Amino acid sequence: MTHFANPVLRGFNPDPSIARVGDDFYIATSTFEWYPGVQIHHSRDLVHWRTAARPLHRPSQLDMRGDPDSCGVWAPDLTHAHGRFWLMFTDVKRYGQTTVSGATGASLRDFHNYLVTAKEIDGEWSDPVHLNSSGFDPSLFHDDDGRTWLVNLLWDHRPGRSRFGGIMVQELDRQTMRLVGKRRLVFGGTERGFTEAPHIYKSNGWYYILVAEGGTGWDHAVVMARSRDLFGPYEVHPDGAVLTSAGRREGNLTRAGHGDLVNLPDGSTWIAYLCGRPLTGHERCVLGRETAVQPMVWGNDGWLRTVAGDGAPDPAPPLPPLQAAPEIADPDWDGSFEAGCLPLPLQWLRTPWPERLFSLSARPGWLRLYGRETIGSFFEQALVARRQEHFAYEASTLLEFDPQDFQQSAGLVCYYNSTKFHYLNVTVEGERRQLQVLSAVPNEETAAHVVAEELPDGPVELRVEVSGPDLRFSWRCGDDEWIEWPHVLDASVLSDEVSLPGLPNFTGTFVGVAAQDLSGDGAHADFHFLRYRGNDLS
Known part of the structure; x- marks a missing residue:
């Protein structure tokens, strides 16, 4: 076998955030109103995965009673730095907007962004620290100068404004676990709109920002921009979207977007992203949004592209240059119940x-x-x-x-x-x-x-x-x-x-x-x- 089939995490595993620690890869995905909160998956070959943890399982960490449908835990961000795992997530408490005389009025939503940490992926995670409520899709950027920054979408609730107000950054003091300094708006997005899901990386003196745009439906896309300064200004990728299936409503992988990058031990770069697979003959994805992975390449111009250069999601990528690990899988469950813990597939x-x-x-x-x-x-x-x-x-x-x-x-x-x-x-x-x-x-x-x-x-x-x-x-x-x-x-x-x-x-x-x-x-x-x-x- 020289290729594998996407998606690798099937059936409602959206908004992937990927991290590598040595030979181990971890992907965190959204759980929304389903308890426990956040699914963290483990792999050694990017193809075979097991459920490693559902870290938010205590009342002191997460209480979603009253959260509306499709609210709760959105878009976790998983990183490993300074000797520990860092997990950001949003608990969405309200999703709605008002209308005034037929025109769109204020969009009053409640997004609370929290941080938890752990020494081990399957260990006990800390109680959450509330960092802000200014928007959703929070992530952490650990700069090579030792500083850590919170990055998130700024939500603009005001009537007549673009709801997606841009990407902001603010420094996190790791000693006090508090935000310090002023927040800065660094990237306003492109004409695709719905700029969200930000991640920042640093390579060869450039700061790269990766965002999702176009909404999480058929026009979803991964968009990249770069700057020599963390605070910008950022120039947008000359090809437009780095990865998208915009307009496609049939086929193996649609709705591609919301990506995160990881480097393999050999230095190659891969992307984890969400996708949807419609029923044949129907524009409906009954399995929800799933997670796919595929390799990317850096061009001589310093920009990231798909291997084929077409920006399309790959339903059958080549196997990564890693030792196969098929033994990494969730245990089979025969459907019976025993005293003790709830069987792993259930929530x-x-x-x-x-x-x-x-x-x-x-x-x-x-x-x-x-x-x-x-x-x-x-x-x-x-x-x-x-x-x-x-x-x-x-x-x-x-x-x-x-x-x-x-x-x-x-x-x-x-x-x-x-x-x-x-x-x-x-x-x-x-x-x-x-x-x-x-x-x-x-x-x-x-x-x-x-x-x-x-x-x-x-x-x-x-x-x-x-x-x-x-x-x-x-x-x-x-x-x-x-x-x-x-x-x-x-x-x-x-x-x-x-x-x-x-x-x-x-x-x-x-x-x-x-x-x-x-x-x-x-x-x-x-x-x-x-x-x-x-x-x-x-």
Whole structure:
């Protein structure tokens, strides 16, 4: 094998920040409202990866209760300098804007930027230090003179202004962990607009700034500029975008942007960047934004370009000049539950107190969910799920649940956010257990369908089969034959590209289990397994 396939981190792994420490590479990706916060991946060959850490896992580090959909943890920045790892991240608490007489008014958003550090990537990370709230996408630049600088987008909320106000830098005093001196606006971006995701590097006496532009959709791009002085002025790359798939809405890699650079031991430069893979025949990326890597080359003019010189993302780059490390991978999980920690693929939403949502010890061999708020809650909902990583997959669970009234339900869910999901669940009507499908689709009323008016007592197995845009639910009791609900649901709506107006959509689809008890009694539901088997259609 001389080439490998992009993306290398599949299924909702956006906004990569890459760092190398000796022979080890690390990529941090955004988790948004999913807890614990930030995923850090480890590799030695840039091709095979494992989950090394989810560093924000304590209440003192992160509490996202109340954060709207697609808010929470944005764009982490991972660096290693001065004997430790440094991780910047934004916790977005509000995403919205007002309109006045039909014109765009103030865009009032809350972006809080924090710094945590650790000696070891999989060790305990510090409690966060709040540095500023002036914008999002913070990163650190460690200059060769020993000084450290915070770099972030400046958000301009004022009516009639460009929201993306440019890239600013301010010095970080590492002893006090406080910003010092005045902040300086160093780069205003190009005509592509939406200038964000800044990283600064230094090479051969030049300061290079790398930003994302064009928005995180079809016109996304990586743009570079350089200056002899950290504070500018910066001249823009003569070719325009360094990397982009602008305008492309089909193919292996679209939406390419939000990049970060790393040098390999042989001195070659590679870029990690986000991308999207639309369903064939659909302009919808159900796997969310994923992470790809590819080599870059420095020209004689001191500018960075793709190997082909065309600025295009490469779906099949050559293998990097590194020893292959296929043994680096996440362990296989058979879908069963054991007492102790939640299996690695699984996460939950927003709250730092998971013991109120679920238990692996209350009934050994089962995951017990305690029914909480609605499946659309921004605060406390019992929903435990894993990423969809394939265009076609089958997932199933075995549920034991004895609801006492219609306000209690539990089941299997395909979930993007509070406005987009398909949910097969057990509830009760009078004295009869029922099976229903609850679907939320943007611009349509939330639909509820009773698919089994009377469900026998005892365990019930629930299954979902997804093939591209088609989603089918089925169920069975004991060893009975599967009963398939004949209605085919639209899986493609569970994507960034389908949204209610004005709402952010930056995540990806999950499949998992959920429980609600709107009476507030916390009725529990027990799940014996959550199995997932994926197949690639591409």
